Amino acid sequence: MPSLLDSPSSRQLQVQGLQLGHGAWQLCRDWSHAWTPGLHLLCGGDGAGKSSLLRALAGAQxxxxxxxxxxxxxxxxxxxxxxxxxxxxxxxxxxxxxxQWAVQQARACPRWDAAQWQVHIAQWQLQADVAKPWHALSTGTARKLWMAAALSSGADLVLIDEPVAGLDRPSIAYLRQALAQRVQGAQWVLVAHFDDLQGLPWDSVLDLEDLPQ
Known part of the structure; x- marks a missing residue:
């Protein structure tokens, strides 16, 4: 499998002729779009279909x-x-x-960055939480751990859904800093959220209400 560093500079992430929905609900019909590497926002309110689009991009839906x-x-x-x-x-x-989960992710992700993982754990003050069982953690703590792994994974495509749910202000401030730093990388980082996170330097903003029906 080609590595991220070997990928052509012209590579894009594409959807072509996409139709998403379930039952009577539909997110889009015959929609085509392309993302270049960078930091991208999928914007929409509750029920707009942000998670459905992420699941489709992840191959889970x-x-x-x-x-x-x-x-x-x-x-x-x-x-x-x-x-x-x-x-x-x-x-x-x-x-x-x-x-234990992070060890599994490091084995599964060829470009896992252990140093970055430690930085995110320290900045989010999660050192004591990594050894606790998942069920003992709050929603916000679990979400920070998932995002720490996402930002350390080295994966070509990183998908983050509703990043600030359960986070306090200092945690959100560090999240914004960590995401802004991803702009300089060669990954595709797609974040689904209801606003622009106080003006992060997005490479593109996609309003789900504008998708063709």
Missing amino acids: PPRAGTVGWSDRALMPGDVFWVDPRFPQQQGATTGTPL
Whole structure:
């Protein structure tokens, strides 16, 4: 599998002819879009379909029609780092301890950055939490641990859903700093949120209300 450093500079993350929805609800129809590397916002309120779009990009929710992939090859499961906050057990983030889970992620992610993991753990003051069982952690603490892993994973595509849920102001301030630093990298970091997180330097902002119906 090509590494991130070997990827062509022209590579894009693409959706083509995408139709997403379930039952009578529909997010989009015949929608095509492309993202270049960088920090991207998927913006919308409650029920707008942000999580559905992330699940489709992660390969966890098959579309009604259309495709998701790289411009030069198919999108593989190993290309993506994503923890669904509604169903974290699907990524193994509910059993054992966060430290055990992080060891598993390091083995699964060829470009896992152990130093970055330690930085995020320290900045979010999670040193005492990594050895606790998941069920003993608050929603905000679990979310910070998932994001620490996401930002340390080295995955080509990093998906983050509703990042500030359960976070206090200092934690949000560090999140904004950590995300802003990702702009200089060659990853695709897609964040689903209801606003622009106080004007982060997004490379693109996609309002889900503007998707074709």
